[in-house]
Amino acid sequence: MKYSYHNHTPLCQHAFGTPEEYVREAISAGLLFFGFSCHAPHHFSDGYVSPIRMREEQLPEYADTVLSLRHKYRDYINIGLGLEYELYRPTFNEDIAYYRSAGIEYLLLGQHFTDDETLPTSFNSYHETDSAEGLSAYTDTVIEAMSTGLISYVAHPDCFFFSGDERLYLAEADRLILASKKYGVPLEVNAFGHSRGRHYPRVGFWERAAALGADCVIGIDAHTPERVYIEKEIASTRAFLDTLGITPLDRIPLRKI
Ligand SMILES: [Zn+2]
Numbered sequence: 217m218k219y220s221y222h223n224h225t226p227l228c229q230h231a232f233g234t235p236e237e238y239v240r241e242a243i244s245a246g247l248l249f250f251g252f253s254c255h256a257p258h259h260f261s262d263g264y265v266s267p268i269r270m271r272e273e274q275l276p277e278y279a280d281t282v283l284s285l286r287h288k289y290r291d292y293i294n295i296g297l298g299l300e301y302e303l304y305r306p307t308f309n310e311d312i313a314y315y316r317s318a319g320i321e322y323l324l325l326g327q328h329f330t331d332d333e334t335l336p337t338s339f340n341s342y343h344e345t346d347s348a349e350g351l352s353a354y355t356d357t358v359i360e361a362m363s364t365g366l367i368s369y370v371a372h373p374d375c376f377f378f379s380g381d382e383r384l385y386l387a388e389a390d391r392l393i394l395a396s397k398k399y400g401v402p403l404e405v406n407a408f409g410h411s412r413g414r415h416y417p418r419v420g421f422w423e424r425a426a427a428l429g430a431d432c433v434i435g436i437d438a439h440t441p442e443r444v445y446i447e448k449e450i451a452s453t454r455a456f457l458d459t460l461g462i463t464p465l466d467r468i469p470l471r472k473i
């Protein structure tokens with residue numbers, strides 16, 4: 217693995233270490249490309265502060281930090297300036313315009329909520345539920361985000377923690393996977409979830425991805441410098457994909473936003 221697109225900084229309030237420590241780890245692991253894609257800010261008009269993402273006013277600081285590291289280490293590695301975005305409908309246009317103005321180069325989609333996270337009606341993808349309505353809202357939101365043409369890949373597309381009818385789950389997985397093919401957006405197998413024994417990567421989902429021939433990519437999702445490149449974790453994620461007959465892409469084209 218030489219290209220790593222999904223990595224965080226402490227600005228999201230649940231990652232640790234300095235961005236420079238991440239870069240130094242990436243260089244010593246021999247990566248050719250290291251992309252920062254920390255949790256994107258949204259414009260919450262009522263002043264709500266999300267506990268899992270950087271604040272709006274921190275975006276310029278984030279961009280400056282990443283670009284100065286790019287410059288400092290330019291002889292050793294390529295550094296990307298991305299965001300882990302999630303579709304947030306109330307301020308979609310405003311958010312994207314703001315990312316563009318800050319020089320953000322690419323967006324991964326990591327859909328943690330089915331809708332506006334401030335609303336009680338929104339489902340949190342990480343909270344176990346048997347709600348068919350929640351699952352289909354998640355799938356709809358991910359498909360809508362892919363249809364914008366702004367998403368380079370979908371991080372942990374199987375993160376919606378559905379414990380209801382498996383046939384229903386697989387039908388929704390098919391809908392998401394077929395849309396990823398239609399829009400040409402690869403799907404990420406999340407090495408972090410794999411190493412932590414989280415509810416994703418979900419075997420049923422990736423069996424369908426294999427059957428339908430989706431493009432897949434391994435995402436590290438480092439939230440600490442130590443996790444930037446753990447050989448054993450990557451090998452075990454690869455072995456998981458091997459058993460399903462999936463060969464992940466090493467490198468993906470980044471879509472301009
Ligand atoms: Zn995170």
Ligand SMILES: [Zn+2]
Pocket residue numbers: 222223224300326371437
């Ligand atoms: Zn992430």
